[in-house]
Amino acid sequence: MSSKYFEYQLTVDNILETGVTTFPNREIVYRDIRRYTFSSFSDSVKRLLSGLKKNINIKQGDRIGVMDWDTDVYLHAYYSVPMSGAVLHTVNIRYPPELILKTVLQAEDKYLIVRDEFLPLVEKAANFIPVGMKIITYNDNKEKVKSSLPVIDFWELVDSNEPSEPENLNENMMATLFFTSGTTGEPKGVWFTHRKLVLHALGVSLVGGRPPLNLSTKDTYLILVPMFHVHSWGYPYVFMLNGVKYVLPGRYDYGLILKLMDREKVTFSAMVPTILYLLISHPDANKYSNVFKNWKVTIGGSALPEGLARKAQELGITVLCGYGLSETCPVITVSYYNSLVENDNDENKFYETITAGAPLPFVKIKIFDPITGKEKNRGEIGEVVVRSPWLTQEYYKDPEKTEALWKDGWLHTGDLGFIDDKGYLHIVDREKDAIKSGGEFIPSLLLEDVISLHPKVSQVAVVGVKDEKWGERPVAFIVPKGDLKEEELRSFLNDLANKGRIQKWWIPDRFIFINTMPLTSTNKIDKKALRDQIK
Amino acid sequence: MSSKYFEYQLTVDNILETGVTTFPNREIVYRDIRRYTFSSFSDSVKRLLSGLKKNINIKQGDRIGVMDWDTDVYLHAYYSVPMSGAVLHTVNIRYPPELILKTVLQAEDKYLIVRDEFLPLVEKAANFIPVGMKIITYNDNKEKVKSSLPVIDFWELVDSNEPSEPENLNENMMATLFFTSGTTGEPKGVWFTHRKLVLHALGVSLVGGRPPLNLSTKDTYLILVPMFHVHSWGYPYVFMLNGVKYVLPGRYDYGLILKLMDREKVTFSAMVPTILYLLISHPDANKYSNVFKNWKVTIGGSALPEGLARKAQELGITVLCGYGLSETCPVITVSYYNSLVENDNDENKFYETITAGAPLPFVKIKIFDPITGKEKNRGEIGEVVVRSPWLTQEYYKDPEKTEALWKDGWLHTGDLGFIDDKGYLHIVDREKDAIKSGGEFIPSLLLEDVISLHPKVSQVAVVGVKDEKWGERPVAFIVPKGDLKEEELRSFLNDLANKGRIQKWWIPDRFIFINTMPLTSTNKIDKKALRDQIK
Structure with missing residues (x-):
């Protein structure tokens, strides 16, 4: 017999043991296999x-x-x-x-x-x-x-x-x-270390229980973020820690996914906007209205266009957004209700839920001026920088890029954004996608958001093109729904500019209509491919 | 400008920053002061x-x-x-x-x-x-x-x-x-270190959201565990991490506490059984039936007598139990519903909620034979030993007692208990309070539980006294409600023995009727004082 204080380690085996101790008969389902x-x-x-x-x-x-x-x-x-x-x-x-x-x-x-x-x-x-x-x-x-x-x-x-x-x-x-x-x-x-995976799972779990998601041990998750992509946003650990039923879809087959959701009574999913779009516009979607009514989703990876969010809401889906990067494990914000929003009216709540969200516990977010590195004030746009217990220590074997990532002891996301008066983060652009026109930024994500509101717009992406006079000017790529004319869109955007939703000079110079959006390997819209198309 | 990975520390300032970032306008109330x-x-x-x-x-x-x-x-x-x-x-x-x-x-x-x-x-x-x-x-x-x-x-x-x-x-x-x-x-x-306080707060938070407590950011806590006593069970950190309103009662004045509960719309409290008893039997209690109906409580510090639990339940109070020691920060189990209990009938659920509970995330509990140190099987009584991320490393400047505390790399609680077939921990005795009669343990806490079911019993405590023939025999101290005769109690217990709830030879040799129970400094029943009284 020896006496020894046991130094407990935050390792993933302890997530498994926690799950199996408390929820031994909870199910994991892989397709119908x-x-x-x-x-x-x-x-x-x-x-x-x-x-x-x-x-x-x-x-x-x-x-x-x-x-x-x-x-x-x-x-x-x-x-x-x-x-x-x-x-x-x-x-x-x-x-x-x-x-x-x-x-x-x-x-x-x-x-x-x-x-x-x-x-x-x-x-x-x-x-x-x-x-x-x-x-x-x-x-x-x-x-x-x-x-x-x-x-x-x-x-x-x-x-x-x-x-x-x-x-x-x-x-x-x-x-x-x-x-x-x-x-x-x-x-x-x-x-990422064991410790980071465990603390990330704890952080994600804690905000999952907050309104409006109110996730509990009775939910069933079907996560539509590939397992090769940033730990499927951590859910392969989160579900076990929280004792919820977990459904694995295999390769994404949207017809089968809808069937699985129905059969296994799925109540929660996470995904990029494209997949939400593909599911609710699937030919079989109208058979699954009851499934959608009990469905809560967290959208991340790209900004959720307001138009898509409203369509989902009309189907009874509870939609939240999250934000993070590969470098951040990934989740650092989720648009749960904080104390400044929880008692607000539905429209204001909706406005905040389609932002990038509020910080998870233990996450610190600041906005730095991309040039001077000085901290910006509330409401001002700059680079989003982060500290949290679950950020990557480095780019693997790449000291040079690590140097830029961890400048001044903050992880630099490379995203431009601001924090609003309720404390919610808005991402207005990837720094590298930013459109600088006449010395000022045109926030392409905000612009996409507004264009997505037009009823005949299925998908939209705005990129910058070189312009002799202004430096850069915006061009919009549109996947239309039915017969959509450029003039319709222009007058729609002019109206919104008159109402103050956007600035008039943000309105794109060109609208290019295409059949499908080029996607990256993680189903985000591939803006590089779009820019190449113009060249 | 320097580049440096930021090694995030789990320190209590980060709990405060988390609370204030997400819930800036949430209230903290100290009495009416x-x-x-x-x-x-x-x-x-x-x-x-x-x-x-x-x-x-x-x-x-x-x-x-x-x-x-x-x-x-x-x-x-x-x-x-x-x-x-x-x-x-x-x-x-x-x-x-x-x-x-x-x-x-x-x-x-x-x-x-x-x-x-x-x-x-x-x-x-x-x-x-x-x-x-x-x-x-x-x-x-x-x-x-x-x-x-x-x-x-x-x-x-x-x-x-x-x-x-x-x-x-x-x-x-x-x-x-x-x-x-x-x-x-x-x-x-x-x-305790900063890290332990933070991880304890995370663990307590996670199970607080589970049924039947279902605590959310909308709850209001009034904790009735003194702040000098094991961090008030961690709630001064838990409330801030979870963004709930917090009401501080000052010195415990039960009339004032009831008023505060009403005025501030308190929905959750934690306390030892004695305080629950004092509150629901307070002369003003009948004025606060609406308060009780919306009230959820976690009971710890001592076992919750079944009789008291049923009385609380009749008032509409949701009652759970927790278990832990000063050495364990303290919480290691709470009787939330695990997956084996959540769909059970109300009576079986009730049975499990008045046990010590199921382990918190990352807590490992085993039952060791107090003599041989070997692990016992499910259902067998032995010493409760623990590992978790938030246990004290030592008794301060006392290597000898530390040696016994951390024997074999497990924290030894000094409590006797078993884990039932649903995975819930039952504490049957403090090792030092255990009654060994004819070579077998009489579980004094189980016996107290059963005696508490008699409608004329207000409070009960069973202690062991030396006995020439059996080694030790149980004696029950009773605070009666109204006119209670020993024969009534004996026949009540005989009936329950015939029904198999207890063994016949557990029935105490003597019943001693007293006006009030002696209490320790933390409002637990002082069994040492009771034993001294017999001597």
Whole structure:
């Protein structure tokens, strides 16, 4: 017998243990393919942990890349990999193949977990993959996957082992690593420790319970943020900590997602605006009015256009927004009601809920002048900078970019915004998307918001183009709904300018009508592609 | 300009900043004496911080004792003192004077904040107080307090300074220190870091939102756990983190408390069972039926007798229990609904809500055999041991007792209990109160529970007395309601034994009727005094 104070570590295994202790019979559902209880899932995760350690001899600090949709296998990896002391590399499978390979090499992955349908991509790159890299593969039916490479079967790693407990974890160990989508320039790696994942999950949980979401243990989540994208915004840990039922949609098939929402009684989702748009304008959407009525969503990744928010609201959906970056784990604000808004009228509440939101607990946000670095006053536009317990320490192996990220001890988001008199953050532009016209900023996101209000506008994106006289001028790309004429839009915007909603000189010089918006690998509108189109 | 990753610290100033950022106009009410918003309170705390640093030159690690009821001044100290880098010593003012002095000396307090009514006690001890100790005093009306000692005025420290920000805090600094009530033996010191206070507040917050409490930002707390007693169970930090209105009752005057509850629309309180009993049996109680109907309470400190729980429930009060010790910050379990109970019938739910409860997030509880130290199976009685992120590291300057506390890397609670098939902890006895009869334990708390069900029993406590034949036998002390005869009680208990609620040989050998229960300094029933009475 020895006496020793136990220094408790904030590690992801403790999220799993918390979930399974308190909600042992809560369900995890993967499409119509498999169901788990938290107990059976935990058991399975701990079998995989044994397999990773015994069968493939994984070591502390090893990187394991995962190439998968949002599946039960991926969810195993979210727990088993960090619990083994190794690092989960969530590979962006939406990248072009050569970029996928590049990130795998950059991360120095020693192992890859690959869903069968992504295996051909790995096989083709066989000559470029480091010698000794081990490939673990699986398919949905638990059959062995044939390959030209030597592969290890995922399900055998799970089923042939007894559960084991994690050992010697420290909260400051690297737990996850991934590369930001990099619509401009090279992908940059960011990484997070166990401690940051745990504190992020706690922060997100706390505001989830606030009005108007009022999330409780009785909700069912179906998250539509890919698991390769910034930890699916943290929900693979948040749901377990909060003991809610969790539905995994696999590859996004919107018809199936609507069916799943209905069958599993989904009450909460998170996603980028595009996916909300695709779901509520799906041909089957009218069959699911009851589903929408009980549905609460948090929108992030891009600003939520006011028009889309109103359409969702008309369907009875409770819509909130959140804001964050790959670099911030990601959530730093959510547009829950703070004490200045909770008793306001519905229209004012709506106005604030479609902002980027109010800070999560322990998050500090300031607005700095992008040139001088001095703090701006309430209401003034500048660069959004952050401190919180869950920000990336650096860009992976990139001291130069890290230097700019952490200038003056604040994480620089590269977004332009302001904080309004109720304390809500408004993002008016990515710094790199900003349109500077006649020495002043035209806030493209605000402008898009207003254009989206026109009933015949489905989607809109505004970008800046070089202009001899003004420096830059705005151009609007529009996906119209039915027959929309430029003059209609101009007079609509002139009216709104007369009412003071926008400034007259913000009105775009050109309107370009297109059939579909180009999207990035994470389903955000790809403004770089739009700018290239004009060139 | 320098570039530096900011290592965010989990410190109490960040709780204050979180509260004031999101809930600036939320109120703090001290009796009918003073009202603050979170903004004005934060401003005042930061002025006091300036005063502590500039006017009295407080240094990192200095101890500051506070002798006060539950006041706005005390609440200032909960923030300003740890924010200065110093240590808040919450002096137990219910101790006899010589014990108060002893703890002040043991803590090595360099400063005391003393409410006017406790000043005579300090003045009398003037000869024993260390040279150079500074006394800060105040009264409710902000008048200067006269004293035979040189004193500093609290309100002047606040009002004569500009707000300042905390500097160089580290989450592993000692933030609080206090002495356990020590009904037996000498008081033992326990202490907590900033990090532990923050994580405890997060854990308590998360389960507060779960059914049946469903606490939200719209609740109003009036906590009836003295601020000198284990951080008032953490609520002086929990309320700020969660943005709820907070009502401070000063010295407990139950008539005034009922009035305050009514006027300020209180919806949540926490307290020991005795105080719940005193409030619902108060002569004015019948005037406040509407208050009780909207009231949710968490009971801790001692087990909640089933009879009292049912009486509270009849008044419409939602009653939950919690469990913890001074050594555990304190909360480690609360009887919220877990997934095995949430859909159960009302009677089964009630049964679980009056247990010690289910673990908070990140809390691990095991039951060890008190002799062999081996882990017991589900349902078996043994010593309750704990791991969590918020346990005291040691008994202050007492390596020997620390050794026993942290045997085998688990905190040993000294309580006997078991975990039921739904995962709820039942405390059957303090190890030192346990009654061992014929080689078997008689769980005195279960027995008290059953006796409390008799309609003519107001309060009950069962203790063990030496017995030649059996080793020990139980004796019950009863505060009767009206005319209660021993035979009535015996036949009542015989019936329950026949129904299997208790074992026949548990029925006490003697029933002793008394007018009032002796209480400890924290309003728990003083079993040591009862045992002494028999001797």
